[in-house]
Amino acid sequence: VIELNALEYIDSAGLGMLLLAREAAQRHGRGITLAGARDQVARVLAVSKFDQLFLLRS
């Protein structure tokens, strides 16, 4: 689980890092949950359709 509650801003480089973490987790048969995204972070995850790649938890 990656806790995003304290994150105020994310850009495409940050999205890329989350995707690299997802790739690494998948190599070990695991998935990643993104928790607590809010405001700009939640909006960017939504327009990037990350709900199709990660478990998103409020």
Add this chain to the structure above:
Amino acid sequence: MSLPGEPAEPAGEDAIRDALRACGGRLAEGGCELPPDDVLLCLALRTDTAWRLDVAAIVLDALRDRVALPATVADAIRTALHEAIVNAVTHGNLGIPSTLRGSPDGLARFHALVDVRLARPDLLRRRVLVAAWQDRPGSLRIEVSDEGDGFTPAGPLGTPPPLDQPFGRGLGLIRALTAECIWLQARRTLAMRFRLDDGAT
């Protein structure tokens, strides 16, 4: 004081904020050409300054002094403008491909290459131009231009990369956050339009 042929001292954040807050709303950093006249705001920065500072946040604050922006619109402007400036610096003026960001090792090489290229006076002098116009009721046009010569967006603008591709996501993000987004190759300019009503993006 700089020597002949050397870049002038880079502009600081406070000086940029003061210039944008002033009536004219414009700043051309040393060695940069003056921007056009008919703008709401205009900023011409050296490449190293555009990389060092959070220019999108600075410009957004200056825009908020002039235009009422709902929170979601302000978020969209900051995010899209940041992506456009990072693209102008890294892929435009510094000529570094985004594909390096496709792995953790590549990411480290990407940032090392940024440092190497920013050490070249010919590249750091290239400018990034940010200009904003309120040329239609209910919308804002913001353009970001670079002076690079290598990389141009591949394929139709805004064509999204595969959903799980860890690099090259900036343009897709810009496309999703703007009402309109056009790459003007002749001027090496990304022209973005934002609707100012809430939920516009």
